Amino acid sequence: xxxxxxxxxxxxxxxxxxxxxxxxxxxxxxxxxxxxxxxxxxxxxxxxxxxxxxxxxxxxxxxxxxxxxxxxxxxxxxxxxxxxxxxxxxxxxxxxxxxxxxxxxxxxxxxxxxxxxxxxxxxxxxxxxxxxxxxxxxxxxxxxxxxxxxxxxxxxxxxxxxxxxxxxxxxxxxxxxxxxxxxxxxxxxxxxxxxxxxxxxxxxxxxxxxxxxxxxxxxxxxxxxxxxxxxxxxxxxxxxxxxxxxxxxxxxxxxxxxxxxxxxxxxxxxxxxxxxxxxxxxxxxxxxxxxxxxxxxxxxxxxxxxxxxxxxxxxxxxxxxxxxxxxxxxxxxxxxxxxxxxxxxxxxxxxxxxxxxxxxxxxxxxxxxxxxxxxxxxxxxxxxxxxxxxxxxxxxxxxxxxxxxxxxxxxxxxx
Amino acid sequence: xxxxxxxxxxxxxxxxxxxxxxxxxxxxxxxxxxxxxxxxxxxxxxxxxxxxxxxxxxxxxxxxxxxxxxxxxxxxxxxxxxxxxxxxxxxxxxxxxxxxxxxxxxxxxxxxxxxxxxxxxxxxxxxxxxxxxxxxxxxxxxxxxxxxxxxxxxxxxxxx
Numbered sequence: 404x405x406x407x408x409x410x411x412x413x414x415x416x417x418x419x420x421x422x423x424x425x426x427x428x429x430x431x432x433x434x435x436x437x438x439x440x441x442x443x444x445x446x447x448x449x450x451x452x453x454x455x456x457x458x459x460x461x462x463x464x465x466x467x468x469x470x471x472x473x474x475x476x477x478x479x480x481x482x483x484x485x486x487x488x489x490x491x492x493x494x495x496x497x498x499x500x501x502x503x504x505x506x507x508x509x510x511x512x513x514x515x516x517x518x519x520x521x522x523x524x525x526x527x528x529x530x531x532x533x534x535x536x537x538x539x540x541x542x543x544x545x546x547x548x549x550x551x552x553x554x555x556x557x558x559x560x561x562x563x564x565x566x567x568x569x570x571x572x573x574x575x576x577x578x579x580x581x582x583x584x585x586x587x588x589x590x591x592x593x594x595x596x597x598x599x600x601x602x603x604x605x606x607x608x609x610x611x612x613x614x615x616x617x618x619x620x621x622x623x624x625x626x627x628x629x630x631x632x633x634x635x636x637x638x639x640x641x642x643x644x645x646x647x648x649x650x651x652x653x654x655x656x657x658x659x660x661x662x663x664x665x666x667x668x669x670x671x672x673x674x675x676x677x678x679x680x681x682x683x684x685x686x687x688x689x690x691x692x693x694x695x696x697x698x699x700x701x702x703x704x705x706x707x708x709x710x711x712x713x714x715x716x717x718x719x720x721x722x723x724x725x726x727x728x729x730x731x732x733x734x735x736x737x738x739x740x741x742x743x744x745x746x747x748x749x750x751x752x753x754x755x756x757x758x759x760x761x762x763x764x765x766x767x768x769x770x771x772x773x774x775x776x777x778x779x780x781x782x783x784x785x786x787x788x789x790x791x792x793x794x795x796x797x798x799x800x801x802x803x804x805x806x807x808x809x810x811x812x813x814x815x816x817x818x
Numbered sequence: 819x820x821x822x823x824x825x826x827x828x829x830x831x832x833x834x835x836x837x838x839x840x841x842x843x844x845x846x847x848x849x850x851x852x853x854x855x856x857x858x859x860x861x862x863x864x865x866x867x868x869x870x871x872x873x874x875x876x877x878x879x880x881x882x883x884x885x886x887x888x889x890x891x892x893x894x895x896x897x898x899x900x901x902x903x904x905x906x907x908x909x910x911x912x913x914x915x916x917x918x919x920x921x922x923x924x925x926x927x928x929x930x931x932x933x934x935x936x937x938x939x940x941x942x943x944x945x946x947x948x949x950x951x952x953x954x955x956x957x958x959x960x961x962x963x964x965x966x967x968x969x970x971x972x973x974x975x976x977x978x
Binding site: 444452477478522527540543590623625787 | 829830832834835838839842843844845856857858875876881882883884885901902903905906907912914915928957959968969970973974977
């Protein structure tokens with residue numbers, strides 16, 4: 404029997420010989436992530452369900468990121484409820500200001516290749532970058548997992564996405580995933596897994612694979628999956644020989660196959676106000692902007708800040724443009740400080756903010772005003788996402804964001 | 819059979835449109851529900867009536883995992899959301915909190931905003947004006963959770 408990557412992970416999880424797409428199965432959960440916005444609701448539902456202990460407290464991770472640092476007095480309530488829930492039910496893995504949940508789950512090695520992981524945030528698909536099956540759930544369902552260690556899932560059908568060749572200069576993983584979302588549509592992968600393969604994909608860093616896995620949910624995907632390789636082993640701190648074999652069989656039952664030549668991918672943006680409204684940056688050049696945001700769980704990693712710093716080095720953001728840079732974690736923040744990247748960005752006029760989700764989810768740290776326009780590297784440009792509904796959000800790569808900051812309008816990076 | 823007024827929405831209604839994230843920190847669902855659909859229909863919470871139904875196009879509830887999206891609709895008295903398709907997290911969340919989320923491919927084209935409809939949940943049929951449409955059945959596990967009124971009761975009454 405031939406299987407897709409996700410099917411192999413689930414077969415291994417269930418210790419069964421065989422399963423197929425659309426089977427409904429109950430998986431054993433290897434790790435869960437709960438973030439600050441939903442912890443009060445998880446706690447309430449957990450107690451309503453009558454549980455007295457977490458199935459395995461060592462498998463739960465609690466991360467404060469959406470509300471860090473607090474921007475209203477109400478935010479603190481979430482931290483207090485989180486702290487007391489962790490204390491009562493013996494959760495030791497708590498991060499109170501270390502960075503964005505999806506970055507930390509991988510960076511701190513909470514997730515291993517082959518794991519089955521659920522989180523209270525939709526971008527939990529990010530962990531597919533290292534070969535885990537991971538997806539977002541609501542808070543009631545999270546409470547049920549905390550009590551039982553299990554969750555029912557429908558085995559997803561898989562779309563195989565192959566990218567071969569060498570990406571042109573200034574074309575990045577962000578452009579690959581935006582192009583894919585544009586081609587699939589915002590629901591084109593609904594309930595499905597997106598399995599990525601091809602020479603371009605294996606050439607990508609883990610950070611870039613995270614960008615693609617992160618945004619796969621914007622096409623509706625239940626999960627994204629990348630075959631673990633030497634880079635995965637190194638990132639995860641495990642021996643290559645010890646990696647589980649998670650490679651989709653060539654003749655497995657894929658529901659759809661999509662092929663791209665890397666050479667044909669160009670810098671693109673998701674235009675207001677949907678993630679699948681994709682246009683080449685070349686067609687958007689010259690649109691005036693008020694703000695640029697480089698950060699988020701999609702594009703706030705060291706390689707993203709490095710790309711931006713290379714473009715901004717010795718230059719300044721346009722006078723009227725607010726350039727906001729948010730490293731995805733404290734560790735990235737430290738590395739960017741040590742390597743001089745932060746200094747370059749600060750000298751170019753950037754406002755550096757603490758790792759967190761505030762601006763991306765429209766809560767704090769640079770929200771916009773009526774009728775303003777932003778170029779941003781995060782993952783959603785929904786109406787009202789980063790301020791009032793009249794704000795126009797253009798999503799693009801860190802390279803396009805940095806070039807646009809200098810020009811004060813949407814711009815392609817200079818070759 | 820109770821008649822329900824239809825609220826019609828297009829494709830890809832996302833969770834930020836259903837409840838923008840700045841309201842998620844309000845301490846209760848009751849306070850939150852006043853802001854339902856604020857970016858696209860700011861008066862929705864004031865004018866929606868208990869028993870009304872939502873009919874939408876493809877991918878209703880796409881975006882974030884926020885369970886408050888189906889919760890506030892339920893609290894506002896929405897009897898069911900009927901869509902051509904749902905985003906997966908919204909779909910699970912809706913059933914888990916006891917809000918019927920029903921797939922009916924034909925409803926969107928048959929419905930007009932403000933039409934009256936008769937929804938028979940037990941039969942899975944929807945009557946809009948003179949059209950009688952059949953809805954897709956839930957999977958057995960989801961139907962059992964919905965029959966219990968949501969995941970909390972399901973776990974309390976059937977599992978634990």
